[in-house]
Amino acid sequence: MPTPANPSLQLPLLDLAKHLDYTQLHIGTSYELLRQITKKAVQYGCATVCVRPQHLGWTLDILAGSATKACVVIGYEYLTEQFTLQEPATQESLSRYSVPWATKLEKLEKILTLLELFEPKVELEIDYLPNLLDYLRAAPQKTYEEINHFIAYVRQRSPETLVKLIGENYFLTDEQKAQIYTWGKQAGFDFFKSCSGYTARGATIEDIILMQQIAQNQIKIKAAGRVNQYNYQGFLNLGVDRIGSSQAEEILVHHQTLLGEALCKGGS
Template sequence: MEKNAENIKKIAAMIDHTNLNPCAKKADIEKLCTEAIKYGFASVCVNPFYVPLASQLLADSPVKVCTVVGFPLGAVSIDDKASQAGLLVDEGAREIDMVVNLGLVKDGAWEDVFEDIYAVRCAINDVYIPGEPKILLKVILETCYLTDEEIVKCCQAAEKAGADFVKTSTGFAILKDKDGKLLPNGATVHAVELMRKTVGDRLGVKASGGVHNWEEAWAMVKAGASRIGASAGVQIVS
């Protein structure tokens, strides 16, 4: 895709401008929100603590507040995920990115995987205010840990549970080869293509982790991504 003004605007509108750094300061979140408004990003994605601040800063803009639940491991109880999601929506989040329980996935406990996601969907619905735009739920699969079959089954569980998106990665996974060398842990074209093939046009697909520039972003969109999660949003569209 040619990097012209029209296409830059199109890609920018797909970006969740992200700062999930555990050391992020208030000034960093203020900068993130200012950039999101300036460049027309879809949302800012922040840690739960900063949801009230981001909601205040973006109150008069079309940029949504996105946050994370069960992040980055996904290994908390269903009740914890559900209660956190409900609280964060109450505080102003309009998009929730939850991490699936990978232990359940590896056990092949697909009904429990469904329940994990469905509980968050229900908690979001319980605090939804009628007449407002739908609160989006994105399910992070952490694809670097999964087989193709597990990716497909996770996507199916997410769709059954009422999720709006499936998402590749947290960007925080650690994957090593037999010699201890770090391996890629973020979005891949293969994973995005597989996820899109599985959910069709019924759900969105978010490519997140390791998307640093225009070429990488476009490769993900071409593979089927409808959202890009990136801390390099400004770099991508500049």
């Protein structure tokens, strides 16, 4: 039975879905699988479907007219499921964060143009991964400038688009995390996101608390990276605004079981 000691168990199923970014970032994902995931996200009423830029077009006709938004990642070009980033940070692993600014800008412009031309309108969120190679190889000013240039470009081109800054907490000290998220707060990001999903450790309770201390209720928090049906409650109980997971359906089914409710699929 739900108890007051666990606030997440008092969250109705459809409200939980509004906290979920149903994520599919595999480079080789199939058209059929991604469309199936998108349909489920809409049926459940998830906040977004989170995909790579090259897969966005596969989702739009399903998302159109629904409350579920599109979410696209920027800066993931060199991150693949064949390479899980490990500690310690090596030149090889960090080089996977060194996506050129021109490449990010080109991808961003294509995404925004596609959505401008698509009817009916689909709302957009962007999960942005900055260049950590510069940051961790003694050129933090370059990362600072890129973070500010990115958010300024989005605000100029698409002011209504929500943008999340990924700190990639796994590789950073607490002091480095605080610096990057403080930059993001000053620049005007809408969310802090804990992880790309491509490191050996994902979201942690300690990192979420640190992010909240920086955010001071002015920036929303997204827990991402290895969040599943077994640990999502801990993040919800901390008050995160969003959870990113490729196991969104499993989370919802598990939550339904805990609530003892019939799994009624919502959304519009």
